Amino acid sequence: MRTPVSWIREYADLPADLSSDDLARRLTALGLKLEALERPGAEVRGPLVVGRVLTMEPEKQKNGKTINWCTVDVGDANGTGEPQGIVCGAHNFAPGDLVVVVLPGGVLPGPHGSDAVEISARKTYGHVSAGMICSAHELRIGEDQSGIIVLPPDAGRPGDDARPVLGLEEEVIEFEINPDRSYALSLRGVAREAAMAFDATYTDPCLRDVPPANDEGYPVRVEDPVGCPVFVARTVTGFDPSAPTPEWLARRVRLAGMRPISLAVDVTNYVMLETGRPIHGYDGDKLQGSIVVRRATAGERLTTLDGTDRALSPEDLVVCDDSGVIGLGGVMGGETTEMSDATSTVVIEAAHWDPVAMFRTGKRHRLTSEAGKRNERGVDPTICEVAAERVAELLTTYGGGSVSPGVTVVGTPPAPEPIRISARLPEQVAGFPIPTADTERCLRAVGATIQRDADGDPGDSLTVTPPPWRPDLTDPYDLVEEVVRIVGYDKVPSLVPLPPVGRGLTREQRLRRRIGRTLASLGCVEVVSFPFVGEDTFDALGLPDDDVLRHTVRLSNPLSAERPLYTTTLIPGILDAAARNLGRGAPGVSLFETGTVAFPADRGPAPVYGVDWRPTEAELEKLFEAIPVQPLYLAAVLSGEREPAGWWGGGRAADWSDAIDLVRQLGRELGLEVEVRQASRMPWHPSRCAEVLVDGEEFGHAGELHPRVCQAYGVPRGTAALEVDLDFLMNRAVDVPRAPTYSHQPLAKEDVALVVEDGVTAADVEEALRSGAGELLESVRLFDVYTGPQVGDGKKSLAFALRFRAPDRTLTEAETGAAGGAAVAAAAAAVGAVQR
Amino acid sequence: MSGPNSEYDPVEVTPLQAEQVAAMREEALAAIAAAQDLDQLKRARLEHAGDRSPLALANREIGALPPQARKEAGQRVGQARGAVNAALAERTAVLEAEAEEGMLVEETVDVTLPTGRRGRGSRHPITLMSDYIADLFVAMGWEVAEGPVLEAEWLNFDALNLGPDHPARTMQDTFWTEPADDHLVLRTHTSPVQARTMLERTPPIYVICPGRVFRTDEYDATHSPMFHQVEGLVIDEGITMAHLKGTLDHFAEQMFGTGITTRFRPSYFPFTEPSAEVDLVCFVCRGEAGAVEECRTCKGEGWIEWGGCGVVNPRVLAACGIDSERYRGFAFGMGIDRSLMFRTGAEDLRALFEGDVRFSSGFGTEW
């Protein structure tokens, strides 16, 4: 809301020496937040004068543009009194118009972000152009670039300083208005707050006598009094459509951020800014028969003032006449009854509309308008007559004609509901003493009336009736906010509350930290990616068409049409990050990410309950069931150099085993033995992919990525990755390990080399050795794999270090040898191993 | 030790004369002193203290001397041999020390050679920041509550006094799932976790809810469709705005340093009443006079917007089944990403989400 300070001062008798900065600061502390304090045109220096266009000759240029060679009367401002010759590129004016001219020597603010421009007489398009005719944009007093400023005829005389005419000496405070403070979308409301802030006298612009309603007014029938509780109509006849907008009114409308258009339009906008009540004007000659307010019927259409043809919904409130729908009530009028430059009869509508209906219609038709913005937040329902009267008065004052005696008033304004509040509630909520007298003073200051309860303790219970312009005040706590903000939020003391003893972090929260630290300790850097993917993401991962990961939650309004899905895997995001790092010159990268993925619940829509009471347990159950399943996953990608070459020797690239090792290490951290099995699953290399299991249950995959996937993501072949279900791991994690016991007896070593078929896995051989070695076995470690002529085609030799130890004695060679032999025998039996 | 000399020959025993023993001793000491390394010393030992050295031979002659001469000669030779052995031991120690020193010098390495054979890992600064905030509140006895990011519309909006026709719904640009009548959203704030907490627990409630949230904002240096929030919720008897202020002042000082406190400005949130914006004392200029004019961080205002807060609207308590006559609450929320940028001086929000290890690996594993 842009508010010229002089306009605020018209209603609030503020101290003369109060600066606009202080005013804005104080209002910010009250809840009207300072967005910007503008001094429009403050950067304009030098001669800026009113000029009258004497002649204009359009000249077509070679570049296809047409410029106007003008002579402009600038009085004595140029020192000669002779007309000034100026080239102008705009066309929205005619000889005789008053315009704004900056003469040579003047300085205009440059385009945003650039230096100021000094104006001098210069040769252009074959003329010497001595100055410039200005647009609002060039003076930085508005956004309008479509043409130059044409001043009202009474704005001044040629040669006058244009600054006061344009309001360049005015300061404008722009406030950010919260949705509950709709009253502050008017000068009436802002000035009331300002007066309250400085204890100044306030003059309500809506306190004005209005003629009583009668039967002579324009006929109106409201068929939906819930949607439209009040409808006031007044008529002005004999209006001169060519009458110009008075300069002061145009200036205020302009300073408030709206564009002056014509007297009739400017007046309705002005009254809306002044009172907060949106007004609609109809061309009375185009209206056919009675005005009717009702809900639209299916199939009805309307072309609104913005030129859009709209299909109406049976929920839309519409204004009709005999011709059909002529407006979307409270939101936007229709084209057929629009006021034009020939309108001489104006029917003024000032109506109160149901905010919910306004909100829904605005949303449905994607229509935002100054009127809609106010109507959907709630406007004072009691000022319809006053606003209509004010419009009629301004129209006839400046446009001639007369106000018809007929006054149509349909309906009565809904009365605000009184609120009972304990006088102690404000201090109980605020946490510092607020005497009842202060509470009453604050509530009266915002316009409420207060009644002490006759029966109760006179100091305790108050019945407060909010003013009609405060539809937001419905609950005791709303009143508390009013009291505390006026007493001052800065009065609230600072006191740390003392909760009962807490239980600290949950098991899962502690485990998540452990997991993150473990991955970091293994050299991985955590990343955070967006969870949005597209179908082509799954194609790049090589997932089959029926893959479970393709069954996703889809967004109806994604930011990017290419990525409308909530991801079911963390690998794409982390692969993108890996590719980005490598592309930026990193020799290698080890990344991890933990995050939730989502799988549709497929349990039907989530219910939407009311807001006045707690849903039942069964209802909550139904709600929770409908929410997608969102397990916590961990993914890691290892790509390029894992260990660099250096003076110590050669380096090595990350490979499939690094990914599997990360899972094993993580399992060990959580007290779990991870089993690894050969598997085949996209996006992994079909022969270099492991599924990882705990207690026989699979919880993810690790290994080398498929070469096609590496290519699709632009990472080197051999890139390794893993993705596991962390919820699974955390469920099984060992919280407090048992303290281990260990023997102090000497260690006995036995190394064996076993030849097996290629297809036999190391894990199978190891398992057989373990089963055969007996209780004395302490550990088995594979320390070499050999393939080559010495073992023959299709075979490999696996060398294992077996370590034995007894709890109570030194083992003899014979004991160790026997145990080793038994282990080898078991391997021979289980996987056909032959000792070399 | 040789046996008594049976063929005593006075000529042969001349070496046992005092001058001769002294000469042998001097010669031996000189050779020991002259040894420059352990090899030379070994040779000197063989020559002057070995079995065939003059002093050893002399010693052997003692037994052949007449008994009256033996004592004197034995004493003389014994002293000489003792002196030579002592000198040998001393010289050995010196030369061994020198030898060790030389060997250690030869083993010199360039300790400035690079040592990093594996890159250092790290956790993401947002994770670290969330943990830091959680710890701060856990230390006060609060607990950490969490919930899903794909959330029921009712929990994200309605339960928080944001009915379907509430104008404030348009303040938050929401990602909806398809089809729209599934009534699911990507949560626009972590407030649904507050609602879940109130539905699942009974007061007193003291929880902090950090988490990921989504809004349909375009992605630039200060906006992101995904960002992180931390919200706090307290429901207890006798709670006031003073408790809210005290909690936020403490939080701010823990985050940004002593003296960085907060101020409240009236605001509007459907789920709180009264509501306030929370501003921080500018941690760059500290709002001090003089410095204020030039401060770019707060644009000279001395205050920086941090988040929103308020007293929990009794309507929200009702929707969650909490007796609003008995209990009152407060809630607050702020951006973790924004706080992180404040704390670390990061200037572009996008650095948090593009995964460049040059950014993330600087933050370590714990704050």
Ligand SMILES: [Zn+2]
């Ligand atoms: Zn500052």
